[in-house]
Amino acid sequence: MDRLTSMRVFAKAVELGSFAAAGIDLNMSPQLVGKNILILEEELGVRLLNRTTRRQSLTDIGSTFYERVKIILAEVALADSLVAETRSEPRGRLRISAPATFGISALVPKLPIYLERHPQVQIDLTLSNRNVDIVDDGYDIAFRVGNLADSALIARVLAPYRLVLCAAPAYLERHGDIGHPRDLTRHECLGFSHTALRTHWLFEGPEGRIEVPISGRLMIDSGEGLLAAALGGMGILMQPVELVEAALRRGQLKKILPDFAVPTRPLHVLYPQDRLMTPKLRTFLDFALEAFG
Missing domain, CATH: 1.10.10.10 (Winged helix-like DNA-binding domain superfamily/Winged helix DNA-binding domain)
Incomplete structure (x- = not known):
């Protein structure tokens, strides 16, 4: 006994x-x-x-x-x-934080798949380019683009975030085609306020890595805002594939410098290490790896 x-x-x-x-x-x-x-x-x-x-x-x-x-x-x-x-069956509210552009262009279109699989889960999604404090702000999961700072959070690696350099045909007609990344110093570049993309852009080419300082009269803290500006012919855009691919297909935007690769940015999904691995958390992590891994 x-x-x-x-x-x-x-x-x-x-x-x-x-x-x-x-x-x-x-x-x-x-x-x-x-x-x-x-x-x-x-x-x-x-x-x-x-x-x-x-x-x-x-x-x-x-x-x-x-x-x-x-x-x-x-x-x-x-x-x-x-x-x-x-x-048990996943149930309850799942609080998620994600960068605005990634959330709107990549995450939200795929959420119906997860919600259809798990009808008893409700998702409370915050889209913000601010890095929230997952523990203090009460989030279960957060997506992060870019290099991670040291923390006590558990990080799962997702597929790198791919960026595209493009501009509206009308802009290129007015200002001329671009043959080399250094030509960008003479152009209106649309800056993204929250990252290093507001000051310089990186490329990989036959001569190795090239870092180009960029400038322009318009800087916005929203990828969607920058897309609207690029469609209006206001300058050159460097933003994620998911955000611009529809405009590229329709011919509203044109890829620039196809022979120079734009370095990818790391993408992770994070959660607190002391968080109980409930069914809703476990199944969403599996879904994130399936959808973006």
């Missing part, structure tokens, strides 16, 4: 007042109840119950032991319930 079973039997006998009542509740004979308690007493080397033919009562050490046993059994029950929770 294991110690935990004997402790459960002992606690039930104390609560119900007799071996017979405990046996009925636990679906075992009174003799087996008594055997469990006797083995427990022998292992501990103390008497826990004073027993007569008519009544039973706790000894002093038995009373102290019973109080500790109640705590232990409650903790075991809690642990069992947590394990059961991780195996």
Whole structure:
């Protein structure tokens, strides 16, 4: 007989007042109840119950032991319930933070897939280019583009974030085609306020990595705003593939410098390391890796 079973039997006998009542509740004979308690007493080397033919009562050490046993059994029950929770159907509200452009162009179009699979989950999505404090702000998951700062968060690597350099045909007609990244220094470049893309752009070419300082009269903190500006012929745009691919297909934008690769940016999904791996969290992480891994 294991110690935990004997402790459960002992606690039930104390609560119900007799071996017979405990046996009925636990679906075992009174003799087996008594055997469990006797083995427990022998292992501990103390008497826990004073027993007569008519009544039973706790000894002093038995009373102290019973109080500790109640705590232990409650903790075991809690642990069992947590394990059961991780195996159950995903349900409840999932709070997610994502950069605005990635969220609008890549994440939101794919969310119906996850929600259809898990109809009892509700998603509360915040789209912001500000790096939220996941723990203090109460988020379950956050997507991050760019290099990560050291933190206690767990990071899962997703496929790199691909950027495209492009401009409206009308802009190129007015200002001329661009043959080399350094030609960008003479052009209106649309700057993205929240990253290094506001001051310089990087390229990979036959001569290696090229870093070009950029400038322009318009800087916006929104990829969608920059796209609208580029479609209006206001300058040259460097933004994610997902944001510009429809405009490229329609001919509203034209790729620039196809022989020079734009370096990708890291993309991660993060969550707190002390967060319980609930079904909703586990299934969304699996979905993120499936959709963007």
